[in-house]
Amino acid sequence: MTPGRDEVVRAWHLARTPRGHPAPGDFAWRCVPLEAPAPGEAWLEPHWLSVDPYMRTRMQPSGYDYLTRWRPGDALSAWGLARVVASRGPWREGDWVVGHMPVAERCRLGPGASPNLPPLTLPADTPAPERWLHARGMTGFTAWLAMRRYGLPRAGETVLVSAGAGAVGSLAIQWAHRAGARVIATAGDAVRRDWLVERLGVAAALDHHDSDIASRLAEAAPQGIDLNVENVGGDVFEAAIDALAPEGRVVLCGLVGQYHSPDPRRAPRNLSRVAALGGHLQPFVVPGHETAYWARFQEDMATWTEVVAPLDVVDGFADWPLAFCGLFGDGGIRGVGKRVVRLR
Numbered sequence: 001m002t003p004g005r006d007e008v009v010r011a012w013h014l015a016r017t018p019r020g021h022p023a024p025g026d027f028a029w030r031c032v033p034l035e036a037p038a039p040g041e042a043w044l045e046p047h048w049l050s051v052d053p054y055m056r057t058r059m060q061p062s063g064y065d066y067l068t069r070w071r072p073g074d075a076l077s078a079w080g081l082a083r084v085v086a087s088r089g090p091w092r093e094g095d096w097v098v099g100h101m102p103v104a105e106r107c108r109l110g111p112g113a114s115p116n117l118p119p120l121t122l123p124a125d126t127p128a129p130e131r132w133l134h135a136r137g138m139t140g141f142t143a144w145l146a147m148r149r150y151g152l153p154r155a156g157e158t159v160l161v162s163a164g165a166g167a168v169g170s171l172a173i174q175w176a177h178r179a180g181a182r183v184i185a186t187a188g189d190a191v192r193r194d195w196l197v198e199r200l201g202v203a204a205a206l207d208h209h210d211s212d213i214a215s216r217l218a219e220a221a222p223q224g225i226d227l228n229v230e231n232v233g234g235d236v237f238e239a240a241i242d243a244l245a246p247e248g249r250v251v252l253c254g255l256v257g258q259y260h261s262p263d264p265r266r267a268p269r270n271l272s273r274v275a276a277l278g279g280h281l282q283p284f285v286v287p288g289h290e291t292a293y294w295a296r297f298q299e300d301m302a303t304w305t306e307v308v309a310p311l312d313v314v315d316g317f318a319d320w321p322l323a324f325c326g327l328f329g330d331g332g333i334r335g336v337g338k339r340v341v342r343l344r
């Protein structure tokens with residue numbers, strides 16, 4: 001295909017800043033012009049686009065300054081997997097491109113699209129390129145950093161992973177098991193907890209809605225938690241700190257349960273207990289790690305063939321907002337693993 005003229009495509013935008021839990025009405029699609037590729041550029045057709053909790057923090061009026069903020073009227077972007085459909089650059093038509101791209105039906109790819117992690121190109125015949133949406137993509141990289149760079153679980157330790165049935169959590173659990181640790185996880189519904197026990201083999205799967213999560217944790221880990229991989233925040237995080245063993249470590253990956261709050265980075269009330277235990281708290285965000293660690297992560301993943309990394313697929317460009325809003329425990333149907341939207 002050699003595009004000679006501009007086109008108009010649909011692209012999702014933020015319509016208004018969500019108040020509390022995001023709703024599909026907070027988003028609107030607009031028809032936007034797509035210029036024909038200039039020399040050195042290509043046109044991409046996204047086949048898959050990711051929805052991720054951090055996107056909610058980009059809609060907050062303050063906090064989380066490591067990413068640019070989305071204000072009403074701004075176009076959205078997401079991690080995605082797209083086909084090159086026309087090229088006047090180094091890409092071949094049919095190749096897959098993985099990276100951050102507009103949440104649009106079609107988009108342009110130019111040189112230097114991302115300062116840290118240039119879009120990756122995979123040959124057209126790459127088997128199961130969807131792996132780059134999850135285990136070999138951003139959520140895989142997050143779990144790798146949490147466990148292989150920071151948490152470093154050891155044989156015989158007890159590890160707690162909150163939001164364990166989700167994308168990052170389910171991979172973090174598997175890294176902990178590979179290291180020989182015993183894992184306790186949390187998840188919001190029974191189907192997801194059953195999956196954690198039956199498919200991933202966790203020792204206990206707790207309900208983060210349980211008003212007495214602290215007691216459940218004490219029963220499941222009578223000797224205490226050696227490593228907490230924290231994804232949720234709020235009461236779950238406080239219960240985890242109360243359950244920490246002496247010199248226990250916390251890898252603070254995310255606070256998804258707090259992202260709707262006007263105070264989304266609120267610290268747990270008992271944080272000082274970490275210091276009193278001689279413990280260690282390691283917060284991290286992915287940006288800034290790409291140059292040093294992306295290649296090592298890919299090497300590790302290339303040899304891990306038995307990884308369990310299901311996609312929780314929502315079909316259709318029109319349902320991107322619905323897929324996103326469903327990430328936040330609103331009682332809607334949520335599968336296990338990485339939630340993605342399939343466009344084609």
Ligand SMILES: NC(=O)c1ccc[n+]([C@@H]2O[C@H](COP(=O)([O-])OP(=O)(O)OC[C@H]3O[C@@H](n4cnc5c(N)ncnc54)[C@H](OP(=O)(O)O)[C@@H]3O)[C@@H](O)[C@H]2O)c1
Binds near residue numbers: 286
């Ligand atoms: N540090 C980084 O750079 C980085 C990068 C990527 C992700 N993260 C963080 O990692 C965490 C997991 O992200 P993910 O992409 O793997 O998403 P995910 O776990 O696949 O999806 C989010 C899950 O969070 C749980 N959740 C949502 N609202 C909740 C609430 N109010 N209370 C308790 N649980 C709630 C839900 O699990 P249930 O359905 O089981 O309730 C939901 O399925 C998030 O905190 C995210 O911000 C951090």
